[in-house]
Amino acid sequence: MTVTLNACPAPAKLNLFLHVTGRRADGYHLLQSAFQLIDRCDSLDFAVREDGRIVRTNDIPGVPPESDLVVRAAHLLRETAGRPDLGASITVEKRLPMGGGLGGGSSDAATTLLALNHLWQTGFKRQELMDIGLKLGADVPFFLFGRNAFAEGVGEALSPLETASCWYVVIEPGVSVPTAIIFSSSELTRDTKVVRITDFPDATNQIASNFGRNDLEIVATRHFPQIAEAIDWLGKFGKARMTGSGACVFCAFDHEQQADEVLKQLPSRWNGWKAKAMQEHPLAHLLPS
Numbered sequence: 203m204t205v206t207l208n209a210c211p212a213p214a215k216l217n218l219f220l221h222v223t224g225r226r227a228d229g230y231h232l233l234q235s236a237f238q239l240i241d242r243c244d245s246l247d248f249a250v251r252e253d254g255r256i257v258r259t260n261d262i263p264g265v266p267p268e269s270d271l272v273v274r275a276a277h278l279l280r281e282t283a284g285r286p287d288l289g290a291s292i293t294v295e296k297r298l299p300m301g302g303g304l305g306g307g308s309s310d311a312a313t314t315l316l317a318l319n320h321l322w323q324t325g326f327k328r329q330e331l332m333d334i335g336l337k338l339g340a341d342v343p344f345f346l347f348g349r350n351a352f353a354e355g356v357g358e359a360l361s362p363l364e365t366a367s368c369w370y371v372v373i374e375p376g377v378s379v380p381t382a383i384i385f386s387s388s389e390l391t392r393d394t395k396v397v398r399i400t401d402f403p404d405a406t407n408q409i410a411s412n413f414g415r416n417d418l419e420i421v422a423t424r425h426f427p428q429i430a431e432a433i434d435w436l437g438k439f440g441k442a443r444m445t446g447s448g449a450c451v452f453c454a455f456d457h458e459q460q461a462d463e464v465l466k467q468l469p470s471r472w473n474g475w476k477a478k479a480m481q482e483h484p485l486a487h488l489l490p491s
């Protein structure tokens with residue numbers, strides 16, 4: 203039996219657009235968004251333990267083990283399976299900034315569900331893992347969907363979406379944005395007109411890169427002027443937008459070399475990098491049907 207899985211990637215996502223179309227009675231918002239996987243990833247190691255403990259082996263500043271989405275995902279998986287005897291050691295190498303709008307924590311949780319479902323042989327199907335994931339966060343089901351998606355509902359109703367094979371420059375403006383603060387703002391508009399998936403793909407059946415907008419951007423930039431500064435700077439090179447509830451800002455380029463040229467000019471006060479659009483989750487082979 204396999205007892206370890208090492209260097210499991212947890213990729214970031216970009217929200218190519220994000221519309222807030224309503225609010226549910228429980229306060230959660232109805233969204234429409236295009237989720238794009240990119241090849242910038244956290245990395246996780248898993249080892250089965252025989253003593254029934256779930257242990258995060260490394261320290262993540264600001265994230266105590268008991269509130270870590272990775273540890274919570276492992277607990278929820280074994281509870282749902284009715285197997286309190288299952289144990290694992292998990293090491294999380296963080297590369298994605300927290301509160302960056304890149305879905306890092308959610309992706310770590312999704313990778314944990316996938317890897318442990320495999321190692322523990324708990325036998326959950328993809329949809330069952332997505333249902334477990336939704337209890338951990340609105341972004342988790344997307345990372346278990348396995349490919350780029352048009353998302354509706356609170357982000358959990360997913361349809362496959364064709365997207366361009368481009369490169370992205372991503373800037374980290376150096377602030378961590380608490381998602382709940384942006385969604386609870388009185389300045390947030392919640393009535394963007396609902397679109398149909400057939401409205402936005404272009405002639406090549408891909409989503410056009412300038413489709414829609416990010417409704418959270420106006421609120422986030424008011425709270426955090428550093429985000430507005432990054433959008434202004436990156437906007438000199440193309441259509442620059444914020445992802446998720448911020449803080450990261452991105453712009454698409456057809457060629458890697460164009461991304462390199464932009465990064466050469468990046469002011470030293472920001473961390474910035476390039477990433478390639480991915481069509482599939484790198485652990486798609488572990489996704490049960």
Ligand SMILES: C[C@](O)(CO)[C@H](O)COP(=O)(O)OP(=O)(O)OC[C@H]1O[C@@H](n2ccc(N)nc2=O)[C@H](O)[C@@H]1O
Pocket residue numbers: 217220229230231232233235303305308338339340341342355356357381382385386446447
């Ligand atoms: C903004 C996005 O990143 C877009 O991909 C996601 O919708 C946020 O997903 P997430 O980080 O997994 O968010 P969660 O941990 O589920 O929720 C954090 C907080 O954001 C608010 N929230 C989140 C998602 C949503 N559809 N409506 C909301 O109002 C809620 O106040 C919630 O307490």
Ligand SMILES: Nc1ncnc2c1ncn2[C@@H]1O[C@H](COP(=O)(O)OP(=O)(O)OP(=O)(O)O)[C@@H](O)[C@H]1O
Pocket residue numbers: 264265269270271272294298299300301302303304305306307308310311341379381446447448449
């Ligand atoms: N493994 C984890 N990695 C990162 N953050 C975690 C983790 N576990 C719990 N968290 C908590 O989740 C918060 C959000 O982190 P995350 O990296 O998912 O933000 P985000 O990229 O803004 O996500 P989203 O796009 O889903 O809003 C962090 O501030 C942290 O307190």
